[in-house]
Amino acid sequence: MSQTGSPPRAIPRDSLASRLIQGIAGLADRPMAWIQHAVGGRGMAYVFLGPNILFFGLFVFLPIGINMAMSLTGGTNLFLSERPFIGGDHYRSLMQCGSYLDPASCREDHFWKGVSNTLKFTLFQMVAMVGTALVTALVLNRKIRGRGFFRAVYFFPVLLSPVVVALIWKWILQRDGLLNGAITLAGGEKILFFVEPGWAMFWAVFVSVWAHMGFYTLILLAGLQAIPADLYEAAEMDGTKPMRVLTRITLPLLWPNLVVVLVLVLIKAVQTFDEVFVLTGGGPGTATLMVVQYIYETAFANQVQNFGLAAAASMLLGSVLFALTMLQLWIARRKAA
Amino acid sequence: MAGLVLKGIGKSFGPVEVLRGIDLDVADGEFVVFVGPSGCGKSTLLRVIAGLEEVTSGTILIDGQDVTTERAAERGLAMVFQSYALYPHMSVYRNIAFALENMRLPPAEIEARVRRAATMLRLTDYLDRKPGALSGGQRQRVAIGRAVVRDPKIFLFDEPLSNLDAELRVATRKELAGLHAEIGGTMIYVTHDQVEAMTLANRIVVLNKGRIEQVGTPLELYNRPANLFVAGFIGSPRMNFIRGQVTPEGRLVTPDGKVTLPLPAGHAPGAEITLGIRPEHVLPAGGEAPDAILTVDLVEKLGSEAYLYGTLADGTALTLRSPLEDPARRGDSLPIRFERQRLHLFDAAGLAIRP
Numbered sequence: 195m196s197q198t199g200s201p202p203r204a205i206p207r208d209s210l211a212s213r214l215i216q217g218i219a220g221l222a223d224r225p226m227a228w229i230q231h232a233v234g235g236r237g238m239a240y241v242f243l244g245p246n247i248l249f250f251g252l253f254v255f256l257p258i259g260i261n262m263a264m265s266l267t268g269g270t271n272l273f274l275s276e277r278p279f280i281g282g283d284h285y286r287s288l289m290q291c292g293s294y295l296d297p298a299s300c301r302e303d304h305f306w307k308g309v310s311n312t313l314k315f316t317l318f319q320m321v322a323m324v325g326t327a328l329v330t331a332l333v334l335n336r337k338i339r340g341r342g343f344f345r346a347v348y349f350f351p352v353l354l355s356p357v358v359v360a361l362i363w364k365w366i367l368q369r370d371g372l373l374n375g376a377i378t379l380a381g382g383e384k385i386l387f388f389v390e391p392g393w394a395m396f397w398a399v400f401v402s403v404w405a406h407m408g409f410y411t412l413i414l415l416a417g418l419q420a421i422p423a424d425l426y427e428a429a430e431m432d433g434t435k436p437m438r439v440l441t442r443i444t445l446p447l448l449w450p451n452l453v454v455v456l457v458l459v460l461i462k463a464v465q466t467f468d469e470v471f472v473l474t475g476g477g478p479g480t481a482t483l484m485v486v487q488y489i490y491e492t493a494f495a496n497q498v499q500n501f502g503l504a505a506a507a508s509m510l511l512g513s514v515l516f517a518l519t520m521l522q523l524w525i526a527r528r529k530a531a
Numbered sequence: 532m533a534g535l536v537l538k539g540i541g542k543s544f545g546p547v548e549v550l551r552g553i554d555l556d557v558a559d560g561e562f563v564v565f566v567g568p569s570g571c572g573k574s575t576l577l578r579v580i581a582g583l584e585e586v587t588s589g590t591i592l593i594d595g596q597d598v599t600t601e602r603a604a605e606r607g608l609a610m611v612f613q614s615y616a617l618y619p620h621m622s623v624y625r626n627i628a629f630a631l632e633n634m635r636l637p638p639a640e641i642e643a644r645v646r647r648a649a650t651m652l653r654l655t656d657y658l659d660r661k662p663g664a665l666s667g668g669q670r671q672r673v674a675i676g677r678a679v680v681r682d683p684k685i686f687l688f689d690e691p692l693s694n695l696d697a698e699l700r701v702a703t704r705k706e707l708a709g710l711h712a713e714i715g716g717t718m719i720y721v722t723h724d725q726v727e728a729m730t731l732a733n734r735i736v737v738l739n740k741g742r743i744e745q746v747g748t749p750l751e752l753y754n755r756p757a758n759l760f761v762a763g764f765i766g767s768p769r770m771n772f773i774r775g776q777v778t779p780e781g782r783l784v785t786p787d788g789k790v791t792l793p794l795p796a797g798h799a800p801g802a803e804i805t806l807g808i809r810p811e812h813v814l815p816a817g818g819e820a821p822d823a824i825l826t827v828d829l830v831e832k833l834g835s836e837a838y839l840y841g842t843l844a845d846g847t848a849l850t851l852r853s854p855l856e857d858p859a860r861r862g863d864s865l866p867i868r869f870e871r872q873r874l875h876l877f878d879a880a881g882l883a884i885r886p
């Protein structure tokens with residue numbers, strides 16, 4: 195095997211490095227030849243896929259199976275063998291509601307509060323995220339001074355850990371934080387951002403948009419740059435007003451990218467946990483409690499660790515995410531076709 | 532329809548001067564072709580006229596109005612791009628109607644105009660298609676249709692045929708000539724192909740390195756090129772050039788003295804002169820006294836005629852166009868004559884010497 199592939203060009207053929215690489219790579223020759231002999235040429239594909247499939251099975255599919263089993267069993271024991279089978283009881287109690295429009299009327303009121311908060315959060319976030327990312331991309335796509343600098347600046351928060359982002363904003367927003375300091379300096383009254391439910395939700399959305407917008411801006415920017423410049427010149431020759439250029443040329447041609455961004459934002463928003471949890475702790479009360487936080491608390495943080503109920507809620511959330519992912523794949527395929 | 536006047540147009544991109552001192556008058560209804568080698572500034576000049584590029588110096592008048600600082604959208608011109616620049620997400624109909632919708636014409640008027648243009652350009656069956664589902668020639672016609680419906684003051688074309696195959700190019704060229712005859716607008720057309728220029732133009736503007744070398748009708752440029760550049764650029768195969776010095780007897784002798792050629796009277800002995808003669812004006816000497824002997828290196832037989840590529844005794848390359856099917860063979864020594872009335876003479880600076 196090592197004889198057929200010539201070493202990379204940068205390394206002289208007879209150098210020590212080249213011999214070393216060939217020597218090490220050569221160690222695999224005999225075992226590989228032996229395996230290939232054993233499984234045949236076609237079988238080799240599975241040999242190479244094997245480690246990855248094993249990894250996925252161990253850390254993705256197996257946990258999903260365990261989670262499924264957890265959701266169908268009761269008790270507080272962590273070990274499946276010690277848990278009694280109870281069928282769909284957890285699902286039934288999750289779905290037990292006087293009215294689905296009123297979380298308080300449900301048996302698992304926090305779950306439904308989480309669902310309702312997550313829906314609200316997702317809706318606001320999608321509008322705010324796509325809106326700001328689009329405007330930012332449109333501005334950064336123009337020939338402005340320091341364009342490269344601004345592109346980097348807007349992308350920078352994406353590189354930060356969500357927890358770091360939330361902590362930074364907590365310092366800014368808390369009672370004696372930076373923002374309230376500025377407000378007092380300007381002669382205003384301090385605002386207790388984490389005590390007012392409306393403010394807490396606003397900042398939860400704001401911070402997550404701040405943190406992730408750069409990523410979606412980048413996708414939209416790539417889409418904008420793929421629009422040929424001569425279309426804009428043709429539109430100019432056609433006497434098109436700037437607003438009409440935006441609505442009749444830019445947006446329709448950007449539409450495929452916009453859809454991708456919309457779906458990605460949606461999928462991420464439904465899973466929101468860490469940023470909001472660190473920022474508001476789900477409060478005040480349950481005003482910013484998201485579904486994932488409910489699951490986390492039900493399983494690990496409450497006095498009684500109800501793994502089964504949390505697992506059932508996970509399964510429900512998982513199926514929503516599965517549907518959304520299918521939607522995204524379908525859109526991506528349709529675009530490619 | 533409108534006339535166009537360019538006065539002292541200059542254009543630089545940063546330190547690079549792309550256009551220099553362009554002066555030009557285009558009459559109302561005229562078909563003017565800008566021709567020149569690739570990179571000489573044709574597109575830039577067209578875009579300056581369109582308003583897509585700002586001038587660095589000079590003035591642009593359309594119909595006597597100074598439009599130098601007007602934006603492209605305000606100038607009322609239409610442009611057909613080399614890439615066609617059709618809106619890919621709009622149907623052919625919407626592509627053609629788009630500019631009319633921008634003008635806020637009544638829908639009935641828009642429809643009537645689009646249908647008329649579609650009929651003229653044989654696009655009626657394709658109005659519902661997207662540009663992606665059209666052939667190159669059809670896209671080309673949509674691009675032209677988009678310009679035609681607007682009834683612009685001036686049509687601008689930037690190498691509109693360069694993306695078509697040879698056959699379609701000839702066909703579309705004829706259609707464009709027909710279009711001009713039919714609607715009679717002022718048209719400015721950019722090409723690097725001198726055959727397109729010769730066949731389409733009322734007047735040709737030859738550009739080179741950002742300057743105008745000569746402006747004239749196709750035949751003026753062919754018969755009376757103002758300088759070596761135009762002489763070499765217009766005509767295919769290109770004109771033959773033989774450099775030499777005038778002898779005391781009034782003949783032209785090449786630097787190595789191996790070839791002497793006749794010259795019209797009146798040139799000062801010792802002057803450096805370049806003699807130009809088109810391939811179609813070099814004849815086999817037949818029975819007459821030859822002007823020179825051509826050693827044939829290559830024969831191209833086109834059926835209707837043949838091109839002979841050869842060298843003179845001093846090594847100067849020379850092309851001859853023969854109406855004969857099979858006039859000579861490689862390696863032949865062919866006695867040739869130059870048609871006396873068809874000699875072009877250029878001085879040391881490359882400018883034509885007019886008798």
Ligand SMILES: Nc1ncnc2c1ncn2[C@@H]1O[C@H](COP(=O)(O)OP(=O)(O)O)[C@@H](O)[C@H]1O
Nearest residue numbers: 544547549567568569570571572573574575576
């Ligand atoms: N936007 C630009 N920036 C810098 N240089 C340019 C630009 N557009 C054209 N040029 C230069 O100007 C010269 C003329 O270009 P162009 O007008 O496109 O030539 P042509 O159409 O005759 O082939 C070329 O050397 C080209 O590189």
Ligand SMILES: [Mg+2]
Nearest residue numbers: 573574575690
């Ligand atoms: Mg060009």
